């Protein structure tokens with residue numbers, strides 16, 4: 001197995017297998033397999049093809065370079081290596097896959113790590129926005145709890161419209177028989193498209209920030225000495241990083257959602273919807289004034305905090321594709 005420092009530079013996927021030194025065209029007798037060095041994907045195929053040392057088939061695009069016990073190298077098609085070396089071959093190709101996976105993580109790490117201090121610092125700047133989102137949720141829940149809960153449930157169900165249901169009694173005639181009877185039905189009526197539904201998603205922004213920082217810190221530790229960590233550990237952290245990226249994105253959407261939701265024109269429709277909704281579900285009468293929603297019966301109201309803290313979204317761009325940021329810096 002290669003050390004991490006060497007693994008970064010080794011080419012585990014070659015495009016011209018014939019560029020390698022020490023290639024033999026037949027398998028010498030009494031030879032064993034030392035290792036599988038790389039996979040090839042021949043760049044000149046189909047104009048030129050790779051000849052397999054085992055079956056002599058001259059047609060290959062993909063295959064493996066093997067290191068043999070006499071120090072020679074030999075090119076195999078995709079299947080013949082296993083036929084020749086059996087279990088040893090299977091183990092060697094598994095090692096190669098593992099090394100390739102690890103190499104991937106190391107290279108990704110090398111690109112990301114120089115940006116980590118900036119990302120962690122930048123996320124600290126998100127804190128005021130996250131605090132004010134959570135504060136506004138709490139306030140909304142306290143002051144206009146029924147409206148808040150109804151909207152949270154709506155968003156959790158993936159609905160995007162504000163609807164009311166009107167009870168109507170209609171006469172239905174049974175086909176054929178001519179018999180008719182009266183039935184009561186709830187007829188839905190759409191009041192408005194719900195704007196800024198992301199504001200009502202069930203996530204806690206400050207928890208996401210804390211989690212993001214813990215993961216970024218862990219990545220810094222790993223980058224300090226990768227040899228102490230196995231590839232699976234890196235893989236888990238990589239998945240966590242992707243999740244955190246998605247969750248940070250949700251914070252951005254949540255903040256934008258708040259601004260859309262409390263826009264005066266939209267809020268008027270919300271007030272109308274909340275008033276007209278079945279009072280078992282949302283009791284009370286509501287009115288919107290500018291960007292404030294009032295409950296006319298309790299006198300309580302809800303609006304966005306006047307200075308709703310901004311968020312630096314560049315952090316997400318760096319997290320998503322740090323390599324592009326390198327180009328930008330160059």
Ligand SMILES: [Zn+2]
Nearest residue numbers: 052055077080
């Ligand atoms: Zn072959």
